[in-house]
Amino acid sequence: MSVGSTLLELQEIDLTLMRDKEQLQNLPEIAELARRRKLYIKLKGDVTKYFAQRKDVEIDLQELDSREQALHNGIEKARREVDMDDYRQVQQLEITLSDFAKKLDRVEFERTEAHQKLSIIQADEATLKQNLKKIEDAIVALTKQARTHAVDIQSAIDKNERKRAQLFESLDPALGKAYKDASKRFGHLAVEKLEGNVPSICRMTLQSSSMSDLRHANEVTECPYCHRLMVILPEE
Ligand SMILES: [Zn+2]
Structure with a gap:
């Protein structure tokens, strides 16, 4: 190869090396990975949020059970203590029982509400879990892709570095x-x-x-x- 051609090729290789090294520093997969990781952390935060919400509703439901049990106990007690021969006491019992019935209705109403709330949270949690899985899969795939990409670029760089050294050595100092x-x-x-x-x-x-x-x-x-x-x- 003539000296002029050697110089031109040397420059061509140097430009390619520069481009490849810059590309290695700025792999598109790395930026995308950073974006996905950020999203992943946000969704992980949502998992905690939903968990807390679900626990709150579960506690509400337990409290409703206790309230219901207490009301039933109250009814039992009222029935047991009444003197069925005393007209006024029997009349009073009716009022008391109707009052208990209203309170039981209230418990049932609140329980239905809590169950509705719970199913919404559970559905959201399920969607969230699917999204998390998708992001995890994407992160794994992107990481592999980035590694392959980097290895390819690096081997091109190594090859050009060797070629460059040979060309440069062939030149007059x-x-x-x-x-x-x-x-x-x-x-x-x-x-x-x-x-x-x-x-x-x-x-x-x-x-x-x-x-x-x-x-x-x-x-x-x-x-x-x-x-x-x-x-x-x-x-x-
Ligand atoms: Zn000129």
Whole structure:
């Protein structure tokens, strides 16, 4: 390979390496994983919230059971203590029993309400569990995908690093240093190729006087305009 072609390929590899390294730092899967993890933490918070709500309703239901039991005990007691031969006591018992019946109705009403509340919470909890499972699965899949992606990029980087080292070593040390310096100075675009009478990066049309000078120049020279390394490949 000619020196000019080597320089052009070296630059091509350096640009690819730069792109690949940046991609490795900013894998799209990693951003997506962060988003999913955030969502996962939020849903985990909801699990705790629903659990607390469900416990509250369960306690309410237990209290209703106790209230009901107490009312039944009250009814038993009232019946037991009444003197059925005393008209006034019998009349009083009727009033008392009707009062207990109203209280029992109230308990039943509250129990129905609590059960409705409980089924809504349980349905929400079930949906939440399904969503959590979906996110867990997605996180596992994304993690695998990120790892594969990273391994692929890294192996491309390793391959290009080896190729780059070979190309760089084949260059004359002075030219190697010139390439390095220009690369730093021109933000990795150090080498341009003369295409006709136009350099490929700065695109400034060369005058015919410059062109005739260049006809006798080496394959690698300096662009008179932007001062990048300029490769003049022999015409094919
Ligand atoms: Zn130029």
